[in-house]
Each structure stands twice: as structure tokens, then as C-alpha cells.
Amino acid sequence: MPEIHAYRTLLLSGHWFSQLPSTLQNALLHAASLRRLDAGQRLFSRGDKPCGLYVVVEGTMRIGAVSEVGKEALLMLIEPPYWFGEISLFDGQPRTHDAYADGPCVLLNVPQAALLELLERQPQHWRDFALLLSQKLRLAFIALEEMSLLPAAPRLARRLVMIAEGYGGVSGERRVIHLAQEQLALMLAISRQTTNQILKDLQAQGIVRLTYAEIEILDLERLRQVGKQAAP
Missing domain, CATH: 1.10.10.10 (Winged helix-like DNA-binding domain superfamily/Winged helix DNA-binding domain)
Structure with a gap:
């Protein structure tokens, strides 16, 4: 879709996407579809089935959780060109947190099935997705350390x-x-x-x-x- 490929320059301003082999970049864009969310609209909730990888291309997404008594834990507000959703790609388990639009938002979504099919054909790319996951893990450890110290x-x-x-x-x-x-x-x-x-x-x-x-x-x-x- 030409509209999706129009976001390529934006995506290349991100470290992760810019370091991918061009063949993988093209494969992700080819498999992607556009998602538009209104302010406050939920993308997925904790416990939902895996639905692939997302990248914010317009607007801001809110990642967090709400307790049974309504108390919110806001983990991150993410803006373009931030990729997320890779945890469920690795373990196939349900979503760990809620994700919803803080305002009007546009995302690209690469479905789970397309990702797994790609990785079945070219397993060497697991490392590329592992680098995305390791970046989030590093940030989580930093946040825990700062919270304690x-x-x-x-x-x-x-x-x-x-x-x-x-x-x-x-x-x-x-x-x-x-x-x-x-x-x-x-x-x-x-x-x-x-x-x-x-x-x-x-x-x-x-x-x-x-x-x-x-x-x-x-x-x-x-x-x-x-x-x-x-x-x-």
C-alpha cells in the first residue's frame, strides 16, 4: 500500500528499524496494515490474544494497566516511530498490559501470523526481533533500579x-x-x-x-x- 510506504522515512528515523536488513524492512511494510484509533480507543487489553507487532506513526499511545479498584499504573506514553508488542511474538502468550490511544492515533500492524510465517522461512531474523525485546528489557531494569534507589x-x-x-x-x-x-x-x-x-x-x-x-x-x-x- 502506497500509504504505508509513505511512512518509511519516519520509520527510518528509529534506531531499530533503520538497522534492519532492507529485505526485512520491506517484508514488514508489505505485511503491515493501517490502524486508526480515536482518543481513548483501546488497541488491546491485558489478557488478549497476540495480534502482532505495532508501530506508532501518528499520535500517542498509552501503555499501562488498571487494577480491580480502578487504580492506574501508567508505564509509558509512546510516540512515533516506537515499535511495541514483541513480547507476545516470542512466547505466544496473552498481552501483558493495556494499550490505548491517548489522542487520535495511527499505527501500522504486522499480524502475528505473518511474522511467524516470515520467521519460519528466515529464522535468522529472530535476532533482529530479540534486539527490540532486549531494548525494552534494559529500560525496565533501569526503571526498577531508579524506583528503588x-x-x-x-x-x-x-x-x-x-x-x-x-x-x-x-x-x-x-x-x-x-x-x-x-x-x-x-x-x-x-x-x-x-x-x-x-x-x-x-x-x-x-x-x-x-x-x-x-x-x-x-x-x-x-x-x-x-x-x-x-x-x-
Whole structure:
């Protein structure tokens, strides 16, 4: 589909896709279909059957879970060109978390059956998908370590840097982060009040600028320094 191939330049700005052999890039795009979601629309829920690999090409997706009493754990807000869904490709088990659109969103979906058929023909590509999985595992270990060892302020600073750098998955850095303070608080498991105070302190230092549902990073290097203040 020409519409899908029009996203190729965007996808090539991501580290994972750009490092794939061109034959695998072409195979993924050939097998992909477009999914459009409205704000708040769910893509899949925890416990759903595997439905393949996704990449965000427009908008923002929200990855997390909600407890039986309605308490939300927000793990990530992901933007283009972020790939996700590979865990169920490896183990064939149900989805581990909920994924839904934070606003209007467009994704490409490579179905599970197409991926398994491709890997049956060319098993050498399992390593390429393992690299995508290992990147997420690395991020998860970092987040667990920070949750255990760091106070709220450096933890918040590190998370903003990580988001600005596309969780290590994109070329370049984003200076304007479309993220409400409530969402950031959920991601870090700290209170809304604590999040607001830390952000106001960073703004007073000229490191960030706060606007409605946005955080503009004015000095990324100083933000990195804040994140290192309580590092072991």
C-alpha cells in the first residue's frame, strides 16, 4: 500500500528499524496494515490474544494497566516511530498490559501470523526481533533500579530525558514533550503535588518551561545533571 510506504522515512528515523536488513524492512511494510484509533480507543487489553507487532506513526499511545479498584499504573506514553508488542511474538502468550490511544492515533500492524510465517522461512531474523525485546528489557531494569534507589526529583529528571530521547529508539532529541503532569506522576508512582513542585523548581532554574499538558525542555544538559545528583 502506497500509504504505508509513505511512512518509511519516519520509520527510518528509529534506531531499530533503520538497522534492519532492507529485505526485512520491506517484508514488514508489505505485511503491515493501517490502524486508526480515536482518543481513548483501546488497541488491546491485558489478557488478549497476540495480534502482532505495532508501530506508532501518528499520535500517542498509552501503555499501562488498571487494577480491580480502578487504580492506574501508567508505564509509558509512546510516540512515533516506537515499535511495541514483541513480547507476545516470542512466547505466544496473552498481552501483558493495556494499550490505548491517548489522542487520535495511527499505527501500522504486522499480524502475528505473518511474522511467524516470515520467521519460519528466515529464522535468522529472530535476532533482529530479540534486539527490540532486549531494548525494552534494559529500560525496565533501569526503571526498577531508579524506583528503588533515587529520590523523586532525579527520577523525574531522568524520565524526562528518556522521553526526550525517544526511550533510546530515535535519532535526535525532542524538546517539547506532550505530557500532562498527572500522566508523569502516574509513570513515576509519585503524587501529583510532588510532581508539580519538582517541575516548578526546574522551571524556576530555567531548565524547563511548563504549559498546558506540555513540558518544554530548555536545557537538556542541565536536566541530565539533575538526574545524576543522587546517582550511586
